Amino acid sequence: METDLRLESSLWVGNKRYLAVLTGWHFKWTETDKKNRDKKTVSVPVAEVVGVEEGRVEILPRKSVEDTDKDFTVFYVKRSSTRNSYGLLWRLGRTQFSCPSRVLRDQWTKQLKTAVKTHSPLRPHRLLVFINPYGGKKKGRQLYHSLVAPLFELADISSHVIVTERANQARDHLLKKDLTGFDGVVCVGGDGMFSEILHGVIGRTQQEAGVCENNPAVTLQPCPLHIGIIPAGSTDCVCYATGGVIDPVTSALHIIVGDSQPLDVCSVHYGSGLVRYSVSLVGYGFYGDVLSESEKHRWMGPVRYDYSGTLVYLSNRSYAGTVHYLPADPLLSSPRDKTRCLSGCGVCARSTERLFPNSSDSGSLYSSYSGQLSTESEGEWVTVEGRFKCVSLTCMSSSCARSPLGLSPSAHLADGTGDLILVWNTHPLSFLKFLHRHTNSQDRFDFPFVEVHRVKAVRFCLAGATEEGEHEEFGSLSAAADGGASGCVDAGGRNGSQPHLEQMRNEEKTVTPFMCCLCCRKAPDVSVWNCDGEILPFTNISCKIHGQLVRLYARGIEDIASIRSCSQETGDCCGT
Numbered sequence: 001m002e003t004d005l006r007l008e009s010s011l012w013v014g015n016k017r018y019l020a021v022l023t024g025w026h027f028k029w030t031e032t033d034k035k036n037r038d039k040k041t042v043s044v045p046v047a048e049v050v051g052v053e054e055g056r057v058e059i060l061p062r063k064s065v066e067d068t069d070k071d072f073t074v075f076y077v078k079r080s081s082t083r084n085s086y087g088l089l090w091r092l093g094r095t096q097f098s099c100p101s102r103v104l105r106d107q108w109t110k111q112l113k114t115a116v117k118t119h120s121p122l123r124p125h126r127l128l129v130f131i132n133p134y135g136g137k138k139k140g141r142q143l144y145h146s147l148v149a150p151l152f153e154l155a156d157i158s159s160h161v162i163v164t165e166r167a168n169q170a171r172d173h174l175l176k177k178d179l180t181g182f183d184g185v186v187c188v189g190g191d192g193m194f195s196e197i198l199h200g201v202i203g204r205t206q207q208e209a210g211v212c213e214n215n216p217a218v219t220l221q222p223c224p225l226h227i228g229i230i231p232a233g234s235t236d237c238v239c240y241a242t243g244g245v246i247d248p249v250t251s252a253l254h255i256i257v258g259d260s261q262p263l264d265v266c267s268v269h270y271g272s273g274l275v276r277y278s279v280s281l282v283g284y285g286f287y288g289d290v291l292s293e294s295e296k297h298r299w300m301g302p303v304r305y306d307y308s309g310t311l312v313y314l315s316n317r318s319y320a321g322t323v324h325y326l327p328a329d330p331l332l333s334s335p336r337d338k339t340r341c342l343s344g345c346g347v348c349a350r351s352t353e354r355l356f357p358n359s360s361d362s363g364s365l366y367s368s369y370s371g372q373l374s375t376e377s378e379g380e381w382v383t384v385e386g387r388f389k390c391v392s393l394t395c396m397s398s399s400c401a402r403s404p405l406g407l408s409p410s411a412h413l414a415d416g417t418g419d420l421i422l423v424w425n426t427h428p429l430s431f432l433k434f435l436h437r438h439t440n441s442q443d444r445f446d447f448p449f450v451e452v453h454r455v456k457a458v459r460f461c462l463a464g465a466t467e468e469g470e471h472e473e474f475g476s477l478s479a480a481a482d483g484g485a486s487g488c489v490d491a492g493g494r495n496g497s498q499p500h501l502e503q504m505r506n507e508e509k510t511v512t513p514f515m516c517c518l519c520c521r522k523a524p525d526v527s528v529w530n531c532d533g534e535i536l537p538f539t540n541i542s543c544k545i546h547g548q549l550v551r552l553y554a555r556g557i558e559d560i561a562s563i564r565s566c567s568q569e570t571g572d573c574c575g576t
């Protein structure tokens with residue numbers, strides 16, 4: 001294949017002559033002017049070519065084509081580092097080449113297009129795009145049409161765009177409508193909108209596979225539809241934690257080149273029913289209270305979290321409860337090993353091998369999914385009882401602009417585990433120090449009142465829980481599973497009605513929502529769970545991590561150091 005695709009010739013860029021070479025994986029061009037001692041090679045991986053057009057073409061600020069018959073234009077990914085974030089910004093690079101003849105021009109465009117097809121098999125052709133017009137600063141629609149749609153058009157991607165008119169429309173569409181022909185779903189919005197799409201995609205996959213989502217012990221079917229995130233929300237934690245930047249153009253380019261980043265998903269259950277899925281934070285105490293308070297101040301926009309955070313901090317609350325957790329294998333990784341999950345992460349790659357053991361034989365990743373607890377022994381549950389400022393479970397680092405390293409900086413995107421962070425009740429100033437460390441790179445776990453565990457499953461029980469329907473002891477995951485299997489009800493509103501959730505919600509009689517304790521001076525003894533920015537209507541929940549259940553059009557956080565050393569070797573391997 002390598003030799004078939006090889007092409008080499010002299011080409012002109014402006015008034016300079018270059019030697020251009022297309023090998024199997026790279027398209028390179030080097031200035032051939034002998035007077036120039038600093039010969040610079042630009043080398044673009046074929047997988048990062050966005051489009052090849054005949055003529056002299058520009059697409060921004062608007063498309064213009066000068067249809068000359070000896071020219072062609074190549075669009076590709078160019079990187080630049082950013083301040084304040086950990087990932088790399090991707091921009092659209094463009095070089096216009098002139099050939100000595102039309103025949104050679106046609107040969108170049110044909111070979112380049114074939115190479116792109118061969119080397120990036122996951123590039124989408126057809127996408128279903130949901131835009132939340134009210135997310136974040138309400139700029140989703142404008143962002144999509146001005147920055148993203150022109151790039152999709154350039155890359156020959158056809159998209160069916162739905163601007164939502166109500167909450168849960170995207171989820172319901174994914175659960176019920178015909179999705180034939182779509183390669184992926186794009187979410188233009190924030191974490192809440194992403195969560196809708198996550199529920200739609202997971203629910204639809206289980207529906208089609210005949211898998212009951214309520215059963216916490218079941219091996220869920222991994223989802224074949226990829227999800228792309230164009231960030232247009234308030235926190236955009238999922239986008240930040242999976243790419244290191246919040247930038248619509250970068251996200252669009254990752255979608256176009258067909259990047260594929262597996263992601264762990266946590267299922268949250270109440271009794272024998274599924275409540276929700278989470279990829280970021282399932283948090284009780286401080287983070288639940290902040291969310292609950294911030295919902296009252298939605299009109300403030302993204303600042304609502306800072307305002308509510310201050311109020312909740314000043315209320316100085318803690319909650320008594322029991323946490324049970326199932327530790328992950330400590331030999332594989334640790335939340336305090338000071339490593340980071342970066343693009344090409346070895347820990348996640350080994351997890352892929354465990355989860356999809358025969359994927360290279362069968363040719364399809366999904367046909368060989370082994371699940372997690374089904375093949376591994378469950379291990380010993382650990383119980384911790386006490387009074388906590390917060391209990392947080394995160395499947396990924398949960399980094400965001402407010403906290404660039406996140407809740408758990410060494411957590412992995414796709415290792416099949418989550419990090420459980422227990423913050424015991426402590427002096428308010430000590431808790432402030434702990435919170436403050438989230439804004440810098442100091443070790444947030446290096447406090448006597450903080451513990452962190454890498455886990456596969458968690459159960460929580462509020463001390464003296466008085467909620468109706470929450471009296472029963474949680475058995476093991478498998479015991480809960482028996483209940484789920486016998487009474488397999490529809491979860492997460494798959495038919496739009498959410499019958500079991502509604503019924504169970506009505507049973508939650510005594511859950512006290514967060515009230516301003518500064519006025520009433522009485523701290524309520526019940527908080528709420530924050531599940532990726534949604535308040536859960538239950539307190540005594542159980543959670544299980546499902547390794548690599550979904551795939552995003554992303555590639556993790558690129559390591560700036562390795563990209564830099566790559567540039568030094570080749571002159572500039574990432575574009576001009």
Ligand SMILES: Nc1ncnc2c1ncn2[C@@H]1O[C@H](COP(=O)(O)OP(=O)(O)OP(=O)(O)O)[C@@H](O)[C@H]1O
Pocket residue numbers: 131132133134135136137163164165166167168188189190191192193194196232233234235236237533
């Ligand atoms: N047309 C709509 N009208 C009202 N709500 C909608 C509509 N479309 C989607 N939603 C809901 O709006 C909620 C918030 O949206 P989104 O996540 O996009 O923005 P955000 O809350 O500002 O950002 P973040 O979640 O990152 O903090 C989502 O939970 C989603 O279900």
Ligand SMILES: CCCCCCCCCCCCC/C=C/[C@@H](O)[C@H](CO)NC(C)=O
Pocket residue numbers: 191192235236237280281287291305309398400402403406407432435436438439530531532533534
């Ligand atoms: C003295 C300074 C105190 C600053 C405290 C900063 C703490 C920041 C921690 C941020 C964690 C964000 C976790 C992400 C959660 C998301 O899943 C969720 C949905 O967007 N966001 C929120 C705000 O709940």
Ligand SMILES: [Ca+2]
Pocket residue numbers: 264394395396411412413414415416417418
């Ligand atoms: Ca994980």
